Amino acid sequence: MTGVTESRLWRRLMALAEIGAIPGGGVDRQALSEGEIAAWRLVVGWAREAGLEPATDPAGNLFLVLPGRDRAAAPVLAGSHLDTQPNGGRFDGAAGVLAALDALTDLAASGRVPARDCVAVAWMNEEGSRFAPGMMGSEAFCGVRGLDAIRAVRDADGTSVGDALDRLHAAVPDLPRRALGGPVAAYLELHIEQGPVLEAAGCSVGIVTGIQGKKTFSVWISGAEGHAGTLAMAERRDAVTAFARCAAALDAEIGAIDPAIRFTIGRVQVTPNAPSVIAGEVRFSIDLRHPDNAVLDAAGIRIAPLCRERAGPCAVAVTPLVDAPSNRFDPVLQARIARAAAECGLPAMPVLSAAGHDARHLAGLCPSAMIFIPCRGGISHAPAEWAEPDHVAAGATVLARVLADLAYAESLPLTDGAVR
Amino acid sequence: MTGVTESRLWRRLMALAEIGAIPGGGVDRQALSEGEIAAWRLVVGWAREAGLEPATDPAGNLFLVLPGRDRAAAPVLAGSHLDTQPNGGRFDGAAGVLAALDALTDLAASGRVPARDCVAVAWMNEEGSRFAPGMMGSEAFCGVRGLDAIRAVRDADGTSVGDALDRLHAAVPDLPRRALGGPVAAYLELHIEQGPVLEAAGCSVGIVTGIQGKKTFSVWISGAEGHAGTLAMAERRDAVTAFARCAAALDAEIGAIDPAIRFTIGRVQVTPNAPSVIAGEVRFSIDLRHPDNAVLDAAGIRIAPLCRERAGPCAVAVTPLVDAPSNRFDPVLQARIARAAAECGLPAMPVLSAAGHDARHLAGLCPSAMIFIPCRGGISHAPAEWAEPDHVAAGATVLARVLADLAYAESLPLTDGAVR
Structure with a gap:
């Protein structure tokens, strides 16, 4: 794929990695830090340029909404997270948020209004390094864990999630607040594999069967x-x-x-x-x-x-x-991902996720699926973390296709019949 | 010993322990910290009340000088350190400095001018917890380690000993500066045993044979x-x-x-x-x-x-x-300590020091010795560290006697003949 490093998505990934950059090409942008607030501002700016409507919720999740025809219908969500490990990389989390934003930016530019709201999302504190354990934003959103318990967790300096959340919200007073949770029609998440399987098999797209x-x-x-x-x-x-x-x-x-x-x-x-x-x-x-x-x-x-x-x-x-416990992702969405990859001529294979993701919690709420892309040597949570530009582009293309299916479908959930 | 907790020495020990006090009766007053500077001010105040002359040197050692008849003669030193471990106790170091100050205060009050300067000393950073390894002040004074190398050591926050020393000296501008090192006629150090031997034997005075x-x-x-x-x-x-x-x-x-x-x-x-x-x-x-x-x-x-x-x-x-390596303390001074204890009717015994002390370095420079007092359960470097008031008084009495021997002797070093 010639010119892929000049693409909007790749340039944005590299720009985002400047926020919290550490030696060796890594990123230290822990949950609810000044760095994450700066990342929000950058991403919210891009979303507004595309005509999306940014918002946040009491759990510190960030939503970038492309309004649909029926605003009351359950929305389709796609995203990941913007926080990193203290000695993290450029792709873990960021790739999924920016791929979802990229897809919605194209949908918005097409002028064809979706049937329902389509939302790019960045979940609060997926990594759990500053405030343990992680996935707090998706847990709160999905009702897995109460917000009061989450707000009481403290970092090593004694700062509580509650105080850090209040500082985050105070730093973005122009962002509308929405209520926590609500129905979701489907959820998609693109992520680096954080393992060696796809690279070894020469596949640019992994259809994630579940999370260990x-x-x-x-x-x-x-x-x-x-x-x-x-x-x-x-x-x-x-x-x-x-x-x-x-x-x-x-x-x-x-x-x-x-x-x-x-x-x-x-x-x-x-x-x-x-x-x-x-x-x-x-x-x-x-x-x-x-x-x-x-x-x-x-x-x-x-x-x-x-x-x-x-x-x-x-x-x-x-x-x-x-x-x-282990979970299995929605078989219909897995089939849709496989078809999208085949249509684009991209080699794809089923793969188990060894790492946890916010999609684990969303899967309890709505049909959910994940798309993996290879990362070099299976390395993540380290400055050496690296995804090839053409793999990022491949994964984002498949995500955009499935998101478009979900955006314009007459009714959800998608059925087997619609896929086969 | 009735009324021993009303003694000047015990009251000062308890007052000093308020600086850096932590829960459980412990003290956190690490080397060159604000707490140690506050401790200096308190001790310097007591020394000035007694008519002693305070001074410091480039290594951040504190000297409290009772002037002798011959100011050019090599002085007698006695002391220990004012810094503690982060989770330290009230006696480790402080007892030795305050016992020496107490003895000099009595000598000064007697009006009988010693033959040579008698100096209470607090060595910089004995503990080595903030800046590792410890005993920096006595190492620099005795020429064991260069001051430049010591100044370059940094704590966990990146602060160097050099910067911390400069801050210490800036905080006590009224203290005269003297050159580093110089000849010493003899050195004495009182310290808690930090082991169980004296307590088990029911001895209030330990004649330290050497340091392991x-x-x-x-x-x-x-x-x-x-x-x-x-x-x-x-x-x-x-x-x-x-x-x-x-x-x-x-x-x-x-x-x-x-x-x-x-x-x-x-x-x-x-x-x-x-x-x-x-x-x-x-x-x-x-x-x-x-x-x-x-x-x-x-x-x-x-x-x-x-x-x-x-x-x-x-x-x-x-x-x-x-x-x-292991060292042996001066046999003449050991005999002098034994005689002083016997004269006071205090049970004494030889004991090996398992812990390191500044006296290790002084022993390379001049005849040196240490007096141990028991501590409860052998516990030190912990808030539970405790020495009985009458053991503190016993050790200080023996220290004062040997210090007086050294203060008024016609010539030093003391000889075997003078003891036996």
């Missing part, structure tokens, strides 16, 4: 502080060495269950974290995923006993946070 | 960041699980060498430290101590190979920081 199940936990190890030079080894209750034994055992046992398991300790916080003080406390995160819910449950159940066995003289408390 | 050897290291584990949900376990280079294997193996092997070994991993820093990102880097501290230099060397040599064996696909770099 995920459990997360917070583990607290409680020992006793002491002087590194004086307290005898036998008398210590050292939280760091207890952590080391627990983590090594968990990784060896749970990480070896089968090749599809994913077990990660990504965050470790030691108190007081001083070189000559035996640590009194360690808190750490566990992220556990598997496509088979039975395996996931069996692995999750092993965590607390394994920690207790290895913690020696320290106490252990394991708190479950996220418990999201 | 200590090595510290900084270890860097380098892996590769990746997405927690997508990257297969077999393809990961996870720095956290590599750390866990290294730390568990080091603790099991080095911690078991013999009952006198002390092995501590007190600080662990994970990058990027986000729950859904496989960690790309871990840096951690090692603190290793043993009274026998041969055992210490043999243990130190095992660290790098053990880390390399257990780090799996990650790279490891082990950087030695502190390498301080």
Whole structure:
């Protein structure tokens, strides 16, 4: 695809990546940060140029609305998120929001009014790095989690989601507020695969069949502080060495269950974290995923006993946070994506999502589907994250086609008959 | 000892502990912080009331001078430090500075001018928690480490020792500056034991024979960041699980060498430290101590190979920081301390220091000795750190007696003959 890096979508992706840019081509634009507010302003400006109507809701989700003929009909949504990991990349989230905006910009320019509102959406705090766990915006929108509970979550500096949301809304006083939630006719999300399957197969489009199940936990190890030079080894209750034994055992046992398991300790916080003080406390995160819910449950159940066995003289408390079983996306929308790819001559294949996405929650509300594009080496959540311009264009083309089907259909949901 | 909590020394200890007070009776007054500057003002005020002459030097050490008859003679120094660990106690450091000040206050009030200057001293950054490693003030004073290298060290926020020293000096413009270092006739330091020996033996005075050897290291584990949900376990280079294997193996092997070994991993820093990102880097501290230099060397040599064996696909770099062999304190001063305790009817015993102290560096410069007092349960570097008022008084009494011996002796060093 010649000239694809001169396309509006690619130029916008690169412009958005300047906000929160970090060395190595990465992006640090965490949820509800000044950077995300700046990203909103940029994206809202593009939406207004296209004649779309921006709005926000109490959960800090951003909506860019192309009005339809029947404003009372359930809208079609497409999007992803604008926040990144602290050491994140340029495509995770941004590609899905900007591809949806791009498709609506073309629909608006065509002058053909859709049957129902079509909305590009950016969900609040998908990543969950600053405020854990993530997907807060889609959870609140879909009624999975109450807004009060979400507003009470605090970041490492003690700032609450509630305060950060209020600052976000104060920073964009010109944006109309809409109520939280409401009926949705269908949801589409384009995203980088964050895995190696599509690249290895030479496919530019992945038809996502579902999302593997995920459990997360917070583990607290409680020992006793002491002087590194004086307290005898036998008398210590050292939280760091207890952590080391627990983590090594968990990784060896749970990480070896089968090749599809994913077990990660990504965050470790030691108190007081001083070189000559035996640590009194360690808190750490566990992220556990598997496509088979039975395996996931069996692995999750092993965590607390394994920690207790290895913690020696320290106490252990394991708190479950996220418990999201595997889900399957709408088969009719999957078929529609496959047909759109075939019509464009783009090689496509079914693929399971190993990562979680906001589409998991939307799938409980309405027919939903995801389109994956390859990313280099399967790398994401890192500055080296990269999607080829022609893969971005391919995914956006398929998204635009399916979105147009949904925009102009006489009635929704789409039926099998309409596809085959 | 009735009324000992109404003594000047005890009241001053409790007043000083208000500066940087934290819940549970602890103190957070790290080196060169606003709290330490406030502590200086309080102590300097007390010194001026007593007629002592305060001064500072380029390394941020504080001197409170009782002028002697011969101002050109090498002075006698006694003291400790005013900084604490982030989660420290009320006695570690403060007791030694205030006991020395108390003794000089009595000498000044007696009207009998000493033969030479007698100086209470507070050394800069003994603890090494904010700026690592510690004992910077005594190292600079004794020529163990250059001031330029010390000034270049930065804290976690990026502030350098140099900038923090300049701020300290700007905050006390009325304090005369003296040159760094110079000859010293003798050095005494009172300190809590930070171990259980004196308490278990029912001794209120410990005659410190020496300080056990200590090595510290900084270890860097380098892996590769990746997405927690997508990257297969077999393809990961996870720095956290590599750390866990290294730390568990080091603790099991080095911690078991013999009952006198002390092995501590007190600080662990994970990058990027986000729950859904496989960690790309871990840096951690090692603190290793043993009274026998041969055992210490043999243990130190095992660290790098053990880390390399257990780090799996990650790279490891082990950087030695502190390498301080065991030392022995001056036998004449030890005998003098024993005699002073006997004269006062105080039970005393020889004891090895398991913790490092500024006296280690002074011992390379002049005859030096330390007096320990018991602390409850051997606990220090924690809010629960506690010394009984009568133990503080006992140690201070012995310190004052030996300091008076040194203040009025016709010539120094003291000789065996003068003691026996």
